[in-house]
Amino acid sequence: MRTEQPKTIRLSEYKVPAYLVDTVDLRFELFDDGARVHSTLSVRLNPESSEVSAPLALDGDSLKLEKVALNGKELAAGDYEETGKQLVIAKVPDQFELTVVTWLEPQNNTRLEGLYRSSGMFCTQCEAEGFRCITYFPDRPDVMARYRTRIEADKSACPVLLSNGNDVDQGDLENGRHFVTWEDPFPKPSYLFALVAGDLVEKQDTFTTCSGRDIDLRIFVEPRNATKCEHAMDSLKRAMRWDEEVYGREYDLDIFMIVAVDDFNMGAMENKGLNIFNSSCVLASQETATDLAFQRIESIVAHEYFHNWSGNRVTCRDWFQLSLKEGFTVFRDSTFSADVGSPTVKRIENVTLLRTAQFAEDAGPMAHPIRPASYMEITNFYTLTIYEKGAEVVRMIHTLLGPELFRKGSDLYFERHDGQAVTTDDFVKAMEDASGRDLTQFRLWYEQAGTPVLKVSDEYDAEQGVYRLTIQQSIPDTPGQTDKKPQHIPFALGLLGAVVKPCRLFLKAVRMLRARQPSACLS
Numbered sequence: 001m002r003t004e005q006p007k008t009i010r011l012s013e014y015k016v017p018a019y020l021v022d023t024v025d026l027r028f029e030l031f032d033d034g035a036r037v038h039s040t041l042s043v044r045l046n047p048e049s050s051e052v053s054a055p056l057a058l059d060g061d062s063l064k065l066e067k068v069a070l071n072g073k074e075l076a077a078g079d080y081e082e083t084g085k086q087l088v089i090a091k092v093p094d095q096f097e098l099t100v101v102t103w104l105e106p107q108n109n110t111r112l113e114g115l116y117r118s119s120g121m122f123c124t125q126c127e128a129e130g131f132r133c134i135t136y137f138p139d140r141p142d143v144m145a146r147y148r149t150r151i152e153a154d155k156s157a158c159p160v161l162l163s164n165g166n167d168v169d170q171g172d173l174e175n176g177r178h179f180v181t182w183e184d185p186f187p188k189p190s191y192l193f194a195l196v197a198g199d200l201v202e203k204q205d206t207f208t209t210c211s212g213r214d215i216d217l218r219i220f221v222e223p224r225n226a227t228k229c230e231h232a233m234d235s236l237k238r239a240m241r242w243d244e245e246v247y248g249r250e251y252d253l254d255i256f257m258i259v260a261v262d263d264f265n266m267g268a269m270e271n272k273g274l275n276i277f278n279s280s281c282v283l284a285s286q287e288t289a290t291d292l293a294f295q296r297i298e299s300i301v302a303h304e305y306f307h308n309w310s311g312n313r314v315t316c317r318d319w320f321q322l323s324l325k326e327g328f329t330v331f332r333d334s335t336f337s338a339d340v341g342s343p344t345v346k347r348i349e350n351v352t353l354l355r356t357a358q359f360a361e362d363a364g365p366m367a368h369p370i371r372p373a374s375y376m377e378i379t380n381f382y383t384l385t386i387y388e389k390g391a392e393v394v395r396m397i398h399t400l401l402g403p404e405l406f407r408k409g410s411d412l413y414f415e416r417h418d419g420q421a422v423t424t425d426d427f428v429k430a431m432e433d434a435s436g437r438d439l440t441q442f443r444l445w446y447e448q449a450g451t452p453v454l455k456v457s458d459e460y461d462a463e464q465g466v467y468r469l470t471i472q473q474s475i476p477d478t479p480g481q482t483d484k485k486p487q488h489i490p491f492a493l494g495l496l497g498a499v500v501k502p503c504r505l506f507l508k509a510v511r512m513l514r515a516r517q518p519s520a521c522l523s
């Protein structure tokens, strides 16, 4: 029986969190029959929140609560309320330390959200709302904190213990157990938390960044896959160099890790410093994989790596902004693939996917803008519209601004919002501020669903030597949206003379659509 009514969450009802978390100190005790999670949060009232003396409400899901302590003093059952989906403490000071101990059963976690155990390995998946299945926490991306994570487990069953950041301590414990402590100096949202514990082998390499720092690169796989990581490692190094050259983005931690396991249910996940992949997205050997498989691995490895800046250092304020990180990062990985491979082939691939699958989505009952106005279940919004159309919208900004101004805009975006959780509007604003262009009307791309249709007609007045091009735009109705406004679209055109020579264009009247000088001409 289902007793819960799904609730609609609306962008218009967004409120800043009442409390912020500065640091998260985690200790995981991993056993065969379960896991105990000790979490200590340093919490303070959000100065930007208007809610005075609001209760502290933490998200939780399928947790067995063992202990709650406030500033070191254990709370009695009457001091808090546990509803199954929330832990609520009615009265808290403006600043305090909260300790929560929970018991989980990763071996029985078949939803594969939060911490789960499969084929003897512990693994996490926290995007979008999996962290609440690990401990009680304000599980929303605009709560960014610094994490320190200590993992304890049996040394023979789990010789490898990984989490985000740099490893700062390790040692042996009693009864054949051991521990490793990880510290991530960069504030991150809870959806980027990761833990992996198991019997894995590693391939190691190094990368020297543009400022001369040596980064330790490691790919962890199950022992039988040890020989199949070379291509992924080469792809990673290419992606790291490309992001420095094209976006000026240098890697920040001392170590970058990829874990590839058969039992990871998502394709790949960009957890800070510890990307987790399904094996099929990383492993390839010359004997069995096709060229296409090699290209796919290169592009996925690059995509997850690029998130380190577009998604992790600058993250989403709320899940309505999913395209902020996904649209931009798909655009980045597709430009990368074009640069290191064939730009034409890559473009045909992108456009084919759009025309066959995304246009259909945009014309169907599930049509939604790249920044939806409401959702019931965010996991339903990992769509082609958010990813692929989102990437094309960023590509249009790139086309309108040109590569230099676009780079100025992305530099400003990263500089202005480093360590923040922001919106698609902040992204567009940075592009406007850096370029001096007005993108007010362009913003409609984020609000309106549906594929615009252009009707193009032309006439040439040979006597006057005037060529007239008329372009009409319409956007079909989609569920909940009618009578849409025209969207700002870059439109490339070129004219050829009788001797197949490009003519110079003098544009007289351009409304709504911004014309661009011919990009390719015959000569």
Ligand SMILES: [Zn+2]
Residues within 6 Å of the ligand: 303, 307, 325, 326, 329
């Ligand atoms: Zn992504």
